[in-house]
Amino acid sequence: MLAADRPTPEVSLVTQLRAYLAQANLPEDRRLPPERELAGLIGVSRAELRKALDVLEQEGEIWRHVGKGTFVGGRPLDTFADIGALARRSNPTEVMRARLAMEPELARSAAFMATPADIAEMRLCLARSRQAETWRQYEGWDTRLHRTVAEATHNALLLGLFDTLNAVRRAVTWGRLRVQPVKPAPDHHSFAEHERIVQAIEDRDVAGAATAMRTHLQTVERKLLARQDQPSEG
Amino acid sequence: MLAADRPTPEVSLVTQLRAYLAQANLPEDRRLPPERELAGLIGVSRAELRKALDVLEQEGEIWRHVGKGTFVGGRPLDTFADIGALARRSNPTEVMRARLAMEPELARSAAFMATPADIAEMRLCLARSRQAETWRQYEGWDTRLHRTVAEATHNALLLGLFDTLNAVRRAVTWGRLRVQPVKPAPDHHSFAEHERIVQAIEDRDVAGAATAMRTHLQTVERKLLARQDQPSEG
DNA sequence: GCTTAAACCAAGATGAAATTGGTTTAGCAT
DNA sequence: ATGCTAAACCAATTTCATCTTGGTTTAAGC
Incomplete structure (x- = not known):
């Protein structure tokens, strides 16, 4: 381009762009x-335009995305977490790793925050899971025990994150048939491990609660990897 | 069809279908x-097949959807985690506690799984955050650093949980304006703390990464409680 | 050296066509 | 009439090819 086209080079392109953004009437979605x-x-x-856009993006005045375009204003936050999409991108191994990352910390927090009512419900779940006549029943009480621990953190966000994790776990684990006609053996590893978790929480043993949960989940992981016909819950 | 093909009409088509479902090896998604x-x-x-499928659907053994197909097992729950509702039920304190529960474990996992590319991006975020000319810019790079750590776990589920947590954090923190004209001081606590986190991840120091992240978040928490006019990021 | 234009890339949008469960209709045999 | 079958039709959904778009690389040109 000729120099005459830009007689005032000190007026940066960034400024020129800002003027354009203010003047131009953009569509509803503020896409330029x-x-x-x-x-x-x-x-x-x-290239020159992109350098200017880079600045505006750094300033937070615009946001860009490949395939979408460039938009004025702040990047919109998506208000929904799509469980299904998450489950499709994930797999049982990832779910197990995620449980190992989250649930011990939930147990730790629960040991801090649990009320007597929380602990009573945990003990109820423990007892019912021992009485379960089928694996399906057992799974129900097992799931409820783990969720009670999450509830006992008395943190709505942590509980929400746990529920999300749990929903993904169910979605991912769904396919595998578990035709276990027999009920859980009285010495099923989870019984003692669950007991230790609840006891640690009751004792306000924060480190112990986290450790007990981690140990429990590691056992579940081992069984899961060893034998696919075992329930994946724990 | 000839009667000879079905010499035992008392074996209902439903039963025959159940046998088929058990025998046929269906694809991963259990679609038939x-x-x-x-x-x-x-x-x-x-028509006859559909009548049998109707029964199985009633029994809950299969589920169908136009355009999708027919699937064995329970209908997948289409639950979307509602970020907005979660944010409404939560508060900054809970968000901080949730970060303290999750992010150290993410850092620990990242120390295991991070690739050189991940670490390079972390270092980039570090450098940019130091060069930030405004708090807004700083926040952008800070957020991106924390998310890069989550990405470095190479676990889609953990990343999704982090994103959910982050979305709630942004939603909860929404109201508070932070008109901080000055840029972050060169000795801002986060610089050194971030550096320690990334270094530990690069060194494959799993315990150190978790500890560094926890220490960092605790500092952020302290600052947050002490002075509301500080950025809430860290 | 620096800029520019062009080519290339992968993520996303778009739209036509094919697929699929659900429904209706017409034919046909009993 | 009754009951079954095949075919057509419908709307929801997927699939696939194509286009668009920001991001990146390359090489020519000055």
């Missing part, structure tokens, strides 16, 4: 023309 | 062939 087009409109090279 | 095809396979009319 594609870079190639915009470069032609303003009369600069695409 | 389209009705038209399945009808041909079994050798019955589509």
Whole structure:
């Protein structure tokens, strides 16, 4: 381009762009023309335009995404976490790792925050799971025990995260048939491990609660890897 | 079809279908062939097949959806984690506690799984955050650093949980304006703390990474409680 | 050296066509 | 009439090819 086109080089392209953004009436979604087009409109090279857009993006005045375009304003936050999509991208191994990352910390927090009512419910779940006549019943009480621990943190966000994790776990684990006609053996590893978790929480043993939960989940992981016909719950 | 093909009409089509479901090895998603095809396979009319499928659906053994297909097992729960509702029930304190529960474990896992590319991106975020000219810019790089750590776990589920946590954090923190004209001081506590986190991850020091992240978040928590006019990020 | 234009890439949008469960209709045999 | 079958039709959904778009690389040009 000729020098005469830009008689005032001290007026930076960034400023020029800001002026354009203010003047141009953009569509409802505040999307501005594609870079190639915009470069032609303003009369600069695409590379130069992009450098200016980089600045505006750093400033937070615009946001860009490949395939979508460039938009004025802050990046919109998606208000929903899609469990299904998450489950599709994940797998049983990842679920196990995620449980190992989260649940010990939930147990730790529960040991701090649990009320007597929380602990009573945990003990109820323990007892019912021992009385279970089928694996399905056992799984129900097992799931409820783990959720009670999450509830005992008395933190709505942590509980929500646990529920999300749990929903993904169920979605991921769904396919595998578990035709276990027999009921859990009285010496099933989970009974003692669950007991230790609840006891640690009752004793306000924060480190012990986390450790007990981690140990428990590691056992579940080992069984899960060894034999696919075992329930994946724990 | 000839009567000879079905010499035992008392064996209902439903039973026959159940046998088929047990025997056939279905794809990962447990989807069975389209009705038209399945009808041909079994050798019955589509109408008759559908009547049997109706029973199985009633029993809860399968579920169907137009355009999708027919699947064995329970209908997947289409629960979306509602970030907005979660944010409404939560508060900054809970968010902080949730970060303290999750992010050290993410750092620990990242120390295991991070690739050189992950670490390079972390270092980039570090450098940019130091160069930030405004708090807004700093926050952007800080957020990106923390998310890179979550990415470095190479666990889609953990990343999803982190994103959910982060979305709630942003939603909860929404109201508070932070008009901090000055840029972060060169000795801002987070610089050194972030550096320690990344270094531990690079050194494959799993315990150190978790500890560094916990220490960092505790500092953020302290600052947050002491002075509301500080950025809540860290 | 620096800029520019062009090519290339992968993520996302778009739209036509095919697929699929659900429903209706017409034919046909009993 | 009754009951079954095949075919057509419908709307929801997937699939696939194509286009768009920001991001990146490359090489020519000055």
